[in-house]
Amino acid sequence: MAAVDPEPGPGAPEEPRWLDAAEKEAWTGLISLALLMPGRLEAPLHQEHGLTLFEYMTLSQISEAPGRAIRMSELAYVTNGSLSRLSNVVKRLERRGWVTRSPDPADGRYTLASLTDDGYELVVAAAPVHLRAVREHVLDPLNKADRQALARIAAKLRTRPSDYGREAH
Amino acid sequence: MAAVDPEPGPGAPEEPRWLDAAEKEAWTGLISLALLMPGRLEAPLHQEHGLTLFEYMTLSQISEAPGRAIRMSELAYVTNGSLSRLSNVVKRLERRGWVTRSPDPADGRYTLASLTDDGYELVVAAAPVHLRAVREHVLDPLNKADRQALARIAAKLRTRPSDYGREAH
DNA sequence: TGGAATCACTTCAAGCGTGAAGTCATTGAG
DNA sequence: CTCAATGACTTCACGCTTGAAGTGATTCCA
Numbered sequence: 001m002a003a004v005d006p007e008p009g010p011g012a013p014e015e016p017r018w019l020d021a022a023e024k025e026a027w028t029g030l031i032s033l034a035l036l037m038p039g040r041l042e043a044p045l046h047q048e049h050g051l052t053l054f055e056y057m058t059l060s061q062i063s064e065a066p067g068r069a070i071r072m073s074e075l076a077y078v079t080n081g082s083l084s085r086l087s088n089v090v091k092r093l094e095r096r097g098w099v100t101r102s103p104d105p106a107d108g109r110y111t112l113a114s115l116t117d118d119g120y121e122l123v124v125a126a127a128p129v130h131l132r133a134v135r136e137h138v139l140d141p142l143n144k145a146d147r148q149a150l151a152r153i154a155a156k157l158r159t160r161p162s163d164y165g166r167e168a169h
Numbered sequence: 170m171a172a173v174d175p176e177p178g179p180g181a182p183e184e185p186r187w188l189d190a191a192e193k194e195a196w197t198g199l200i201s202l203a204l205l206m207p208g209r210l211e212a213p214l215h216q217e218h219g220l221t222l223f224e225y226m227t228l229s230q231i232s233e234a235p236g237r238a239i240r241m242s243e244l245a246y247v248t249n250g251s252l253s254r255l256s257n258v259v260k261r262l263e264r265r266g267w268v269t270r271s272p273d274p275a276d277g278r279y280t281l282a283s284l285t286d287d288g289y290e291l292v293v294a295a296a297p298v299h300l301r302a303v304r305e306h307v308l309d310p311l312n313k314a315d316r317q318a319l320a321r322i323a324a325k326l327r328t329r330p331s332d333y334g335r336e337a338h
Numbered sequence: 339t340g341g342a343a344t345c346a347c348t349t350c351a352a353g354c355g356t357g358a359a360g361t362c363a364t365t366g367a368g
Numbered sequence: 369c370t371c372a373a374t375g376a377c378t379t380c381a382c383g384c385t386t387g388a389a390g391t392g393a394t395t396c397c398a
Contacts (some may be wrong), residue, residue: 016301019308026316027303029323031210031226034203035249036327041200052354057200072377080204085355087378092354109363109376132185134196139188141325147195149318154198156310158205208356221384242346254385256348261384278346278393 037137044133049126054081056126058089059098062115063123069114071104098122206306213302218295223250225295227258228267231284232292238283240273267291 098119267288
């Protein structure tokens with residue numbers, strides 16, 4: 001990516017091998033996807049419902065949980081966000097009347113985030129908007145093999161190198 | 170993604186088809202990559218050189234341009250950032266002494282961003298750090314077929330649906 | 339030639355994410 | 369039992385991104 005080609009001289013401190021053309025394509029492809037897709041997918045949600053993509057995913061994940069309630073830490077895990085981020089997001093969603101928070105009766109350290117009826121209605125209304133964007137920007141341009149490859153690649157990368165043995169939970 | 174399955178009744182306003190399991194896997198895979206990878210790839214750069222991933226990419230792209238100078242708008246294009254974002258990023262990089270800005274002699278509307286010597290040295294020093302992270306978090310976990318698929322998928326998605334005829338520039 | 343339109347940025351305020359430090363609940367060792 | 373350790377958040381200050389509104393430079397055409 002840089003105009004720098006570190007041919008490691010003898011005894012150089014373990015410089016990693018430079019990227020060849022194919023590797024570079026894979027890498028730049030991934031990073032541009034990561035930079036471009038969220039914006040494209042967020043636009044319709046934001047325009048029609050005043051929601052961030054991440055806010056929608058948060059609401060959506062709560063709606064999928066049994067009883068439409070989920071622990072903050074679990075929510076952070078399934079949305080790929082930090083606990084701090086989720087705390088902020090849920091606070092805002094609560095302010096807007098879509099979510100409520102309460103301590104988990106089973107263990108007071110946990111906080112349960114629950115959907116209100118308004119929150120559920122919002123998810124129902126926003127889902128088709130989101131779905132349309134996902135089809136348009138992700139699914140439709142790809143064929144079946146691409147979609148399978150994407151799922152497989154994501155599965156391999158999601159778990160980072162030194163992070164085995166805690167795939168679930 | 171949501172616990173809502175819009176079976177469109179007769180005459181319903183064109184609800185898009187819901188996602189089947191394979192489609193959902195592809196979609197959630199993509200979005201979690203987009204959420205997770207930037208953070209992982211930024212960490213070492215930020216720790217060792219006080220650089221954002223985006224700042225590194227910006228410097229790196231300038232270093233690759235002929236004469237180590239590039240127009241702001243071209244820089245925005247190659248980094249997948251907005252012009253506004255680049256204006257802010259480059260302003261900060263300039264303050265730190267790594268970049269200078271000057272009007273393009275050929276057309277005073279353009280601004281050329283150029284690397285200083287310090288900026289070039291920084292790219293040289295940061296490149297191996299970045300490279301190591303890319304290998305560890307992206308390239309190494311994938312095999313050759315995966316990497317090819319990733320490049321192909323990104324190429325298909327980069328250009329959005331109604332955006333043909335301006336692939337280059 | 340003049341003046342409107344277009345272009346390439348730049349700025350600013352508002353909102354969001356991050357990481358460190360703080361709070362409160364529960365567990366566990368002695 | 370008690371009190372330190374751990375766990376699950378929450379808060380806050382700081383920095384970054386966004387989008388709308390601005391500033392000059394250049395082009396177009398009447």
